[in-house]
Amino acid sequence: MEKRETGRGSERTRFGLLVGTPSDLTDGLETLAALQFLPTVSEILDRYDPHEPSERTYVIANGTLWADTAGTTLADRPNIVPLLVSVGLPRGEDPSNPLVISNEAREYFAANGPIGCRDSTTVDVLAEAGVPAYLSGCLTMTFPEYNGRRSGSFVFVDVAEEVRDSVCRSLGVESMDIRTMTAQMPGLPGGLNRRFVRLRQMAEARRILRLCERSATVVTTHS
Template identity: 35%
Template sequence: MQNTNNSEQKFGLMVYPANPTYNVGDYVQSLAAKQYLPKVDVFVEREKLKSYKGDDIKMIMNGWYIHNPSEFPPSAKINPLWVSFHLNANAKDKVLTPETIAYLKANGPIGCRDTYTLNALQEKGIDSYFSGCLTTTLDIKYKTDKKSDKVYLADPLFLLPHWGKMMYGPNQFIKAIISGDIFRFGKRKRILKQLLTDEFLETSEYVKHKLSGSHSEERRFEEAESILHKFAAAKLVVTSRIHCALPCLALGTPVIFINYGFNNSSDMSRFSGISDLFNTININDKGEVVANFDFNGKIGVDSKFENPTRHVEMAAKLKEKAYAFVK
């Protein structure tokens, strides 16, 4: 049994592989967990959880699981708090082995980030509940009353090809040629011009969530913090990244999520129960636009939008659970 005295108790924090890039949104999720920890003694890679052989640690196990199902369930040396857990549709059947089901039952109740994960666990008789995402508690450390006039485009319509995406590496360029994406470059620009005023497009700052895998772990956390500080002080953010939209809810920054092209089972499982938490513009394959808020057809630098508050109660419960786990 682990010692729960915080002067001796050790804590772990999740980090992630990069091949050849990493998603800074993963590190935003780890920063959400880090807020609650008195210290970080060790980084544990998400894809090597079962192989962990270090000291006994406590870890908040929020986030997306998993590329390597053979590394699940985690090592017994990890004392977990399972909140904001997303079991991706692509991995579900490989992950939910009898061993994993027994593990999750022994370490429940399991807080699920989305309703897809909730249903998948409950079908296996695992005690679970809809917790929402821990990034909706980032106000603890990163919220500020000092707002600027800056507006940001954070990877909007990132599924559509664009030159920034091609710069991820030569393989991306080759894939674009083979798939024919290179002939669809104009579509992204057309949709953005349909939704955003010219002034917004000309004055906004572009923020990328996919960054170079050559960054050290320290640099990756610095990049995530830099992005959060930008969003916290922003006047308005437009994005297609859920780990931009959810943090903006916590930071009190108006945010609009553009939902386009997320049609595969992996994306749909991630969005289940989440996309209604923020102002969302849905665009179907025919180009038809439907919003879940009062949208007049164009977003400008002076547009006024208030975020929904449906996340507030869930965020309060997440804070309570995380603080209790650490203490």
């Protein structure tokens, strides 16, 4: 690794913060989780923006932030040096093979391995593709444990109404504080400052994190 900054004029290691879909709070949580481990942030890098940093920059590429929704990796941005940990794979249409890996992704992983995976299924898929992989778990599991007072509320995130009602009946919690929310943020009008949009996503992700960690139970469809 390059020498970190030790004084004026010395070389320094640049760290970038990788961000995903502005309206997706799960991407926001993945970014918050990675931010914990960065000593400094030299640049914010968008998974959907082909912009490449002018200097060699290290990023934590966790979750599905290593590629855009079309499966295009960061390989064409050689100044981005990825630490691929807590990686997830996109889901395919075939129920018998729910996780898919493209040839481009396989080559990218092989060149930047070994790959830390957030679940054992991803480890198996990568291993079968000839990519060295290990189980690292999800980076969001590294948020500090909350030991304060809990509210006693039940939070359901992107859970169907009938499933929520069934869970509440089975647990006998119909009369308790029940909150339903989605990980998708409302859209914003075009032309807004990108920094404002990102700060909004981070602020909302922090709010959801604080709400969930203080609740008695959280039920979610997100892995």
